[in-house]
Amino acid sequence: MCGIVGLFIKDKALEPQLGALTNQMLATMCERGPDSAGFAVFGAPANGKAKLTLQSANADADFKGLDATVSKAIGAPVDLKIKSSHAVLTVPEDKVEEARAAVRAAHPSISVMASGTSIEIYKEVGYPTEVSKRFELSKMTGSHAIGHTRMATESAVTTLGSHPFSTGLDQCLVHNGSLSNHNNLRRELRRSGMTFETENDSEVAAAYLTARMNEGMNLGEALTKSLDDLDGFFTFVVGTKNGFGVLRDPIACKPAVMAETDQYVAFGSEYRALVNLPNIDKAKVWEPEPATVYFWER
Amino acid sequence: MRKIDLAKTTLRELNEDLHRQSEGANETDWEIVNSQGFHAVAVGVDAPININIRGSVGYYCAGMNKQASITVHGSAGPGVAENMMSGNIRITGDASQYAGATGHGGLLVIEGNAASRCGVSMKGIDIVVRGNIGHLSAFMAQSGHLVVLGDAGDALGDSIYEAKLFVRGTVKSLGADCIEKEMRPEHLKTLDQLLAKAGITDVKSSEFKRYGSARKLYNFNIDNADAY
Numbered sequence: 252m253c254g255i256v257g258l259f260i261k262d263k264a265l266e267p268q269l270g271a272l273t274n275q276m277l278a279t280m281c282e283r284g285p286d287s288a289g290f291a292v293f294g295a296p297a298n299g300k301a302k303l304t305l306q307s308a309n310a311d312a313d314f315k316g317l318d319a320t321v322s323k324a325i326g327a328p329v330d331l332k333i334k335s336s337h338a339v340l341t342v343p344e345d346k347v348e349e350a351r352a353a354v355r356a357a358h359p360s361i362s363v364m365a366s367g368t369s370i371e372i373y374k375e376v377g378y379p380t381e382v383s384k385r386f387e388l389s390k391m392t393g394s395h396a397i398g399h400t401r402m403a404t405e406s407a408v409t410t411l412g413s414h415p416f417s418t419g420l421d422q423c424l425v426h427n428g429s430l431s432n433h434n435n436l437r438r439e440l441r442r443s444g445m446t447f448e449t450e451n452d453s454e455v456a457a458a459y460l461t462a463r464m465n466e467g468m469n470l471g472e473a474l475t476k477s478l479d480d481l482d483g484f485f486t487f488v489v490g491t492k493n494g495f496g497v498l499r500d501p502i503a504c505k506p507a508v509m510a511e512t513d514q515y516v517a518f519g520s521e522y523r524a525l526v527n528l529p530n531i532d533k534a535k536v537w538e539p540e541p542a543t544v545y546f547w548e549r
Numbered sequence: 550m551r552k553i554d555l556a557k558t559t560l561r562e563l564n565e566d567l568h569r570q571s572e573g574a575n576e577t578d579w580e581i582v583n584s585q586g587f588h589a590v591a592v593g594v595d596a597p598i599n600i601n602i603r604g605s606v607g608y609y610c611a612g613m614n615k616q617a618s619i620t621v622h623g624s625a626g627p628g629v630a631e632n633m634m635s636g637n638i639r640i641t642g643d644a645s646q647y648a649g650a651t652g653h654g655g656l657l658v659i660e661g662n663a664a665s666r667c668g669v670s671m672k673g674i675d676i677v678v679r680g681n682i683g684h685l686s687a688f689m690a691q692s693g694h695l696v697v698l699g700d701a702g703d704a705l706g707d708s709i710y711e712a713k714l715f716v717r718g719t720v721k722s723l724g725a726d727c728i729e730k731e732m733r734p735e736h737l738k739t740l741d742q743l744l745a746k747a748g749i750t751d752v753k754s755s756e757f758k759r760y761g762s763a764r765k766l767y768n769f770n771i772d773n774a775d776a777y
Contacts, residue, residue, distance in 0.1 A: 503646075503664075503665055503683075503684075504646075506626070506627060506645065506646070508626075508645075521586060521607055521608075521626060522586035522605050522607060522624065522626060523585060523586035523587070523607055524586075525586075526585045526586055526605075536605075536624060536642075536643075537643065538643065538645055538646075538664045540683075541665065541683070541684060
């Protein structure tokens with residue numbers, strides 16, 4: 252089944268509550284996916300800085316002294332904030348790729364979950380409420396967030412197989428459904444230079460959109476194009492640095508409900524996920540149409 | 550009147566309580582508050598009672614209903630009134646996918662829009678939708694009536710049997726073996742009765758078109774192989 256939530260804030264006054272609201276939304280979706288959970292939060296970018304969200308199964312050993320190692324390797328000051336099995340490494344914006352290479356060289360067991368100026372991704376195996384508690388989702392602030400509770404179908408229950416998937420700077424995707432042509436697409440995307448961390452079908456969808464955007468399409472165009480090339484069932488919710496997109500396949504079996512007020516746009520796999528949002532009683536609530544791209548930007 | 554607050558009472562307790570009601574029950578009026586999008590609210594009721602649900606509901610609300618009149622003052626998730634046998638169900642907001650699926654009888658009224666597969670495999674239920682309906686509605690519909698005041702999505706009535714479809718707005722496309730049919734006086738009369746039962750007085754039956762089965766796919770015929 253899987254459960255998806257997403258919250259895109261339009262009114263800055265609501266930004267301090269982003270984490271708390273997303274946390275409530277995610278909690279109601281536990282029943283749809285008890286295997287693992289994850290969330291992406293887009294926070295305020297620091298001037299000239301970029302962030303890499305790192306994850307390691309041996310966090311204590313791997314993160315110890317990593318800031319000094321990376322700093323030396325890239326020749327610039329860095330900052331490392333550890334949160335359980337994850338850590339956020341802040342580096343100068345033009346040193347992202349060097350920092351990524353330095354991390355890989357120092358500790359091959361570290362995974363880079365996301366990179367960009369505003370995105371942070373936290374995801375782990377475990378019951379969703381435990382995962383969000385572990386990474387203190389309710390305390391996070393920002394402009395938009397996307398969360399996922401996973402019921403594993405196409406690939407194993409692992410940390411890397413959890414959603415969201417991030418395959419480009421400040422990009423992420425969560426998926427409910429299953430793709431039937433992901434192996435072929437993965438081969439084609441590999442040939443065009445994309446790299447993959449997992450055998451997961453949803454990572455292919457994320458990489459597909461990244462590849463199209465690298466070719467110059469905006470998110471809306473990339474989502475429209477995906478209707479031609481992706482085969483299977485899907486409801487996608489996608490985040491970019493300043494955008495929030497939703498797409499369902501033409502059959503649209505996978506559930507989706509959206510709500511919009513002057514303050515926010517929200518997405519839930521079920522209406523239950525939305526009931527605690529402010530002024531939900533007055534919101535415009537609707538079911539997104541199949542094969543129709545919905546997209547907001549700020 | 551019995552008032553049940555789902556913030557305090559569990560769904561299981563509510564449904565067990567409703568299942569204890571029967572013909573001649575004394576508690577004929579029920580109000581359910583704080584429905585919060587819960588699943589399976591008021592499922593399997595078999596008693597001539599009135600139930601008002603204040604707020605939106607999740608999956609399968611009022612499924613398998615017999616005799617009861619159930620109103621959802623809000624929107625309904627997937628599968629509302631699925632396999633309903635008799636009674637009345639009214640949704641004041643929108644309904645999600647497969648509303649009234651496989652229903653054998655009774656009347657389902659949706660005042661907003663219904664999503665895809667509305668009335669899929671309907672077997673005698675009457676469904677009246679004031680707004681629009683999504684794609685593949687009345688797929689394999691066997692009997693009963695689907696009345697739509699707005700527009701219908703793609704592939705209306707795909708592989709339909711004997712159900713009668715009335716649409717006032719546009720139909721994006723018709724499914725396999727579904728065709729537009731003549732509106733004869735008996736159809737206008739039936740439609741008038743359905744609209745009256747649904748409490749709709751501001752539209753005329755003459756504004757609708759009728760759709761139904763061309764009956765080419767009932768028995769396999771090699772000449773029709775392309776249509777399957």
